[in-house]
Every structure is written in structure tokens, then in C-alpha cells.
Amino acid sequence: MTVSEPAVAVAHPNIALVKYWGKRDEDLVLPFADSLSMTLDVFPTTTAVRLDPAAGADHVVMDGAVARGEVLHRTVRFLELVRERAGRRERAVVDTRNTVPVGAGLASSASGFAALALAAAHAYGLPGDSRALSRLARRGSGSAARSVFGGFVVWQAGTPDAPDPDQDSYAEPVTDARLDAALVAVVLESGPKPVSSREAMRHTVATAAPYRDWLADCRAALVRMREALRGGDMTTVGEIAEHNALGMHAAMEAARPAVRYRTAASDAVLGHVRALREEGVGAWATMDAGPNVKVLCAGADAGRIADRMRAVTGAPVVVARSGPGAGLRAEDA
Ligand code: PMV
The missing domain is CATH 3.30.70.890 (GHMP kinase, C-terminal domain)
Incomplete structure (x- = not known):
């Protein structure tokens, strides 16, 4: 089997202090309002993505178990988006390890999709800066847009009448915060x-x-x-x-x-x-x-x-x- 070198990314969860709850666009994951969070120094997710040109389907392992059902579906849908943007077709082998209980309201989807976005973008050679990465992570899980950055972070909802609303909604760090x-x-x-x-x-x-x-x-x-x-x-x-x-x-x-x-x-x-x-x-x-x-x-x-x-x-x-x-x-x- 010919597989590429893996790209490995680490991301941490974030907890919103002004919450995101409700999407104005389900497909593009656009929220109704801006939200503000703090990225944590605990519970990182580590995700490795390798491309496997010989494979007919993506293979996803989460915390040592082969992913099926909704987890697999969301991951594959996300990889499809990355492939479409990168103009590539190879399937991927994804190995993701959480240190936080999945699905328990401790933001595993935020660290998970931020790590996946970074590792997949790198593996597929998708160019872009942190803002582009935040937009991409957003498509996996809204709150993941914020985990691209450290410290206090604001996720801009974007303006509904923007010519390209997908481009208009991303997170950015709050650079003038003075709070420990x-x-x-x-x-x-x-x-x-x-x-x-x-x-x-x-x-x-x-x-x-x-x-x-x-x-x-x-x-x-x-x-x-x-x-x-x-x-x-x-x-x-x-x-x-x-x-x-x-x-x-x-x-x-x-x-x-x-x-x-x-x-x-x-x-x-x-x-x-x-x-x-x-x-x-x-x-x-x-x-x-x-x-x-x-x-x-x-x-x-x-x-x-x-x-x-x-x-x-x-x-x-x-x-x-x-x-x-x-x-x-x-x-x-
Ligand atoms: O990104 P999602 O779909 O897991 O939504 C997260 C929503 C809350 O965690 C409840 C609030 C927030 O802003 O993180």
C-alpha cells in the first residue's frame, strides 16, 4: 500500500462565554450571531491524516476504534469538501485521538474539527492562512472555527447579504484582552x-x-x-x-x-x-x-x-x- 507521510495536527477545545446557538444556514454552518470563547490548555485532540491513492474509501479511526455511522459520515463529508477545494481525489486514512469524553458538552467537536481541518488541509496541500482554516473548520462544527486560535476568540457571524457568505464568517483572536x-x-x-x-x-x-x-x-x-x-x-x-x-x-x-x-x-x-x-x-x-x-x-x-x-x-x-x-x-x- 502506498500511503503518504501523515500530517498531524493538535487542537484544543474552547468554551464559549457568549454562546453560539442556532444556524441561519445549516449547510454552510453560518450562525445567527457572533460568539466569543476561550481556548483551553487541556483535552487536546490529535489527528493524523495520510492520503492513500490505492484506497476506494476513507478510513477513519477514532480513539482506537474504526468509525462508523454519524462520526464516519461527518468526517467523510468534511474530507469531500477539502478534496473539492484542493482539486484532489485520493482517499484518506484518518486517525484521531481525543483526550476529552466525546459528545459530553466539553467541546470535543471543536477540537476535533479544528485538528481535522488543519491536518487535512496540510495533507491535501490546500493553501490558506488561519482565517481560511477557521472558515474550513466551521464547516465541520461551528465552534471548531474558534479552536483554530488560542486565548480569547470571536467568531464573526458575517453579514447575511455578503456576496459570498461562506467567506464572511470566521473566527479571529481578541488581541486586546487583558484578563487572566x-x-x-x-x-x-x-x-x-x-x-x-x-x-x-x-x-x-x-x-x-x-x-x-x-x-x-x-x-x-x-x-x-x-x-x-x-x-x-x-x-x-x-x-x-x-x-x-x-x-x-x-x-x-x-x-x-x-x-x-x-x-x-x-x-x-x-x-x-x-x-x-x-x-x-x-x-x-x-x-x-x-x-x-x-x-x-x-x-x-x-x-x-x-x-x-x-x-x-x-x-x-x-x-x-x-x-x-x-x-x-x-x-x-
Ligand atoms: O459546534 P457545535 O455544533 O458543537 O455547537 C456548540 C454549541 C455550544 O457549545 C453549546 C456553544 C458554543 O458556542 O460553543
Whole structure:
């Protein structure tokens, strides 16, 4: 078998502080509004892509098991897009390794598609800068557009009447942020989520009346968040992030039938975060498409907040700080 040298890329998850929830274009993965996230320094995904000119189909291995079903389908569809852009036909052998539980609301799709986009673009010789890579990663999973960059990152929704909307929606780093923040992840469950974020978004947009208000609020929240990041104002960043996340979950829960990612265990953690604030500790909660709670705080407070969360929940707790953007690495697979 003649296979090329693999291209190996590493990317980290990101957690949104102003969330992306809802697409205005499902095919192109264009969101309704801008979102803002922090890329983490934990749970990297490493993906190797080799081209195999003799193969009749793509072969995908995820965490040591041959991928089938939806995972295979999404990966192949993404590779088709890369091949189309690169004007190439060879099939690929993809080997991807996550260090975060897949599908549990800890952003494995963000690190996964950012790593796949970089490795595949390199393997197929697709030219382009980081912005082009962010646009490409977006097509795999919206939040992946942000994991191309490190630190705080904004994903621009783009303007609906742009001549080429696909070109107009990409992430870019927030270069003027002056905040040392950490996210303390309380891992309540690590299994796959019952409803995919794709399905849940579609359903929220279509049936939840409060969604419109939440979306309008996101636009204002993003402007205030950027200002607070510039000013190093942890309290304002925390308050905006918690309000935005809880508003997103409230909108989902108002869908018919309701989409519920919050569990009784999540609610208990939210209570512990409130209790910390009442004691004067700067801690704010955020949640994604899963039951796990991430506690946003100043970097200096992360250790003691993690200790408290371990003590009161008994759950595994991971401290994440600001991490790097996606990068290529020497072959080691
Ligand atoms: O990129 P997706 O389709 O996995 O959507 C992610 C959506 C949230 O994580 C809930 C919010 C966000 O902005 O990351």
C-alpha cells in the first residue's frame, strides 16, 4: 500500500462565554450571531491524516476504534469538501485521538474539527492562512472555527447579504484582552449526550419563543464582554457569561418538546457557584450542550475553587487555563 507521510495536527477545545446557538444556514454552518470563547490548555485532540491513492474509501479511526455511522459520515463529508477545494481525489486514512469524553458538552467537536481541518488541509496541500482554516473548520462544527486560535476568540457571524457568505464568517483572536481567566470543569457525566447540538439548535430556533430575546441579548453581551476583557474586569466577564449560558439553557427548555441538558447534579453545582459568590469569591458558571458545569474565575482563584468543587460534588474536576491555537506537529503516530 502506498500511503503518504501523515500530517498531524493538535487542537484544543474552547468554551464559549457568549454562546453560539442556532444556524441561519445549516449547510454552510453560518450562525445567527457572533460568539466569543476561550481556548483551553487541556483535552487536546490529535489527528493524523495520510492520503492513500490505492484506497476506494476513507478510513477513519477514532480513539482506537474504526468509525462508523454519524462520526464516519461527518468526517467523510468534511474530507469531500477539502478534496473539492484542493482539486484532489485520493482517499484518506484518518486517525484521531481525543483526550476529552466525546459528545459530553466539553467541546470535543471543536477540537476535533479544528485538528481535522488543519491536518487535512496540510495533507491535501490546500493553501490558506488561519482565517481560511477557521472558515474550513466551521464547516465541520461551528465552534471548531474558534479552536483554530488560542486565548480569547470571536467568531464573526458575517453579514447575511455578503456576496459570498461562506467567506464572511470566521473566527479571529481578541488581541486586546487583558484578563487572566480559568475555567474549572466539573465533570458530572462523560457519556455521549442524548440529543446532538445540531438537532437541539434546530429545534430551539423553530419552537422556543424566548430564543429571539436571548439572541438579541447575545449581540449586546458580546459588545460589553469585549469591553470588559479589554478592561480586565473579571466580574463583568463572569456575570455576562453566566447570564448568557443560563439564558441559552432557558431557551432550550422552552422548546416543545423541551431540550434539557441540565440535570439535578448540574443544578446543585450552580448552587455551589452561587454560594461561593455569596462568600465573596469571584466564580461564575457556564454550561454547554451537556450536564457538565464549567466555573469561570480569575486564574489566581482556580486552585481553591477546584478544591471546593471536588469537596462538595465528589466529581472529577479539571482546571483549564488559556490554551494555544491549532498547530501542526512532527509525525509521531
Ligand atoms: O459546534 P457545535 O455544533 O458543537 O455547537 C456548540 C454549541 C455550544 O457549545 C453549546 C456553544 C458554543 O458556542 O460553543
